[in-house]
Amino acid sequence: MNNRIIYHPLTATPFKRNVSYTELVPCKELHSYIRCYWGTENPLIQVENDGEPELIIPDTCVDIIYHIDYTDNTVTGGFCGINDCSFHAHRSGTTGHLVATFAIRFYAWSAYAFADDSLKSTINGYFDVASRFEWFDKIIGPKLLELKILQEKASFVEQLLLKRLSNVKENAVVNNTIHNILINKGSLDVSNLARDSFVSTRQLERLFHEYVGITPKKLSNLIRYQFLWRDILYEPDFEVSSAAYKYGYTDQSHLLREFKKYHSMDIHKARAVAFKNVGNIQDVFAEL
Numbered sequence: 344m345n346n347r348i349i350y351h352p353l354t355a356t357p358f359k360r361n362v363s364y365t366e367l368v369p370c371k372e373l374h375s376y377i378r379c380y381w382g383t384e385n386p387l388i389q390v391e392n393d394g395e396p397e398l399i400i401p402d403t404c405v406d407i408i409y410h411i412d413y414t415d416n417t418v419t420g421g422f423c424g425i426n427d428c429s430f431h432a433h434r435s436g437t438t439g440h441l442v443a444t445f446a447i448r449f450y451a452w453s454a455y456a457f458a459d460d461s462l463k464s465t466i467n468g469y470f471d472v473a474s475r476f477e478w479f480d481k482i483i484g485p486k487l488l489e490l491k492i493l494q495e496k497a498s499f500v501e502q503l504l505l506k507r508l509s510n511v512k513e514n515a516v517v518n519n520t521i522h523n524i525l526i527n528k529g530s531l532d533v534s535n536l537a538r539d540s541f542v543s544t545r546q547l548e549r550l551f552h553e554y555v556g557i558t559p560k561k562l563s564n565l566i567r568y569q570f571l572w573r574d575i576l577y578e579p580d581f582e583v584s585s586a587a588y589k590y591g592y593t594d595q596s597h598l599l600r601e602f603k604k605y606h607s608m609d610i611h612k613a614r615a616v617a618f619k620n621v622g623n624i625q626d627v628f629a630e631l
Contacts, residue, residue, distance in 0.1 A: 350525045352378065352450075352569045353576065355398040355429070355606070355613070358621045362387055363434075363444070367497045373504060376453040378404050380497040382445040386413055389436040396431035398616060400572075401565050401605050405454045405465070405556075407447045407472055407479070411487050414440035418487050420472040420480060424465030425451040425557050427565060429607040445487060445496045451562070452521045455554045456511035457504060462556035479503065516540050517554045520547065524559070529567030530591040533560045567591075568605045571598070575610055576617055583610070 360366070365384045369377040409420040414437070436442045455462050458475045465475070472480040482503060490496045520540045523531065536559055537544040551559045567590050574589075575581055583595045592598040599609070606613050 350566070350569075351573070352402040352404060353572055354402055355400045356617055356619070357576070358617065365493055367493065369497075370501055370505070372508065373501065376449060376456060376504070378402075378448040378450055380445070380447055380493070380500070382493050382496070383443045384493045386411070386441045386443040386491055389438055389440045389442045391438050396433045398429060398607070399426065399432050400429045400607075401426045401568065403451050403562065403565050403569055404448045405451050405462075406449070407476060409445045409472075409483070409487055410436065411443045411445065412437065412440050413442065413488065413491075416488055418484050420484065422465075422470045422472050422475050424462065424468040424470070425555065425562075425565075426467050427557065427561055427605075428467065429605060443491070443493075445493065447500060451557070452517060452555045456513050457507055458512075461553050463552050465556040514550060514554055516542055516547070517550050520551075520559060524563050524566055528570045528590060529563040529565070531563065533558075533563075536563070564601070565605070568601065571602065572606070572613075575614060 362385070363383050364381065367380040369380065403425065405425050406423045407420065408423065409418055411418050449457075454475075457479065459477050460475050462475065472484075483500060486499060487496065490499060520536050523536055523539055531539075533544050533547065537547045540547060542550075548558050551557060551562065555562060557565075571586055571590055574586055583598060586592075587595050587598045590598070592601070602613075603609055608616070
């Protein structure tokens with residue numbers, strides 16, 4: 344299943360591109376597993392952190408993030424599990440040092456394929472990369488100090504993951520259920536998802552805790568929220584009443600409450616944050 348064809352989750356600021364944040368698309372063979380590689384295109388001098396913290400919303404992805412300090416010759420990495428709430432992140436680093444960030448953003452249900460261990464109990468958590476991806480961390484950690492450009496890092500990682508594809512761990516029930524959730528845009532309840540996958544709801548929840556780190560119900564709600572978020576940004580004539588019907592919310596109030604629960608702000612403010620500092624909005628819509 345190629346997730347990219349039917350599902351493209353967005354961050355709170357999906358149009359942001361600058362010297363400290365660039366996204367790269369994975370190769371075709373990894374489209375079903377990776378949303379993007381991201382980080383600083385080239386190393387830069389860390390300045391004093393006087394900017395606003397960045398809003399992070401539930402994007403149904405998990406990230407392996409490395410911070411590279413070329414001045415101290417150190418690499419620190421972390422694994423971010425799937426989030427079901429928004430939070431603010433602050434940039435970190437030693438002022439005056441030459442630094443870079445490199446990260447792999449997996450779809451939450453795809454990271455397990457490359458992991459050493461279960462993703463159970465990783466929701467809203469931040470862990471050492473080696474706690475779930477020891478094989479990967481041992482190889483990429485030392486190599487990152489040698490690589491400077493984002494594209495070089497992504498290419499190296501891509502070759503590692505492609506070699507691993509023949510040994511990935513996947514589950515047909517989980518894959519089928521994820522596909523069902525995506526094509527129905529998160530609108531099916533758990534009993535229907537379990538029935539369509541020919542398992543009990545208890546078994547389905549157990550599998551999701553193991554492979555994704557979250558219940559199928561909660562993941563469905565997050566995916567519905569992400570489809571809604573995309574409509575809010577890309578539909579010039581977006582209407583709450585139509586969206587409530589389209590995505591199976593009880594009513595407009597239900598939609599507005601759930602959006603604010605996940606996004607930490609109302610739709611009007613969320614749009615303003617997303618389009619802040621965007622030069623030509625027409626270029627944004629051309630990406631569709």
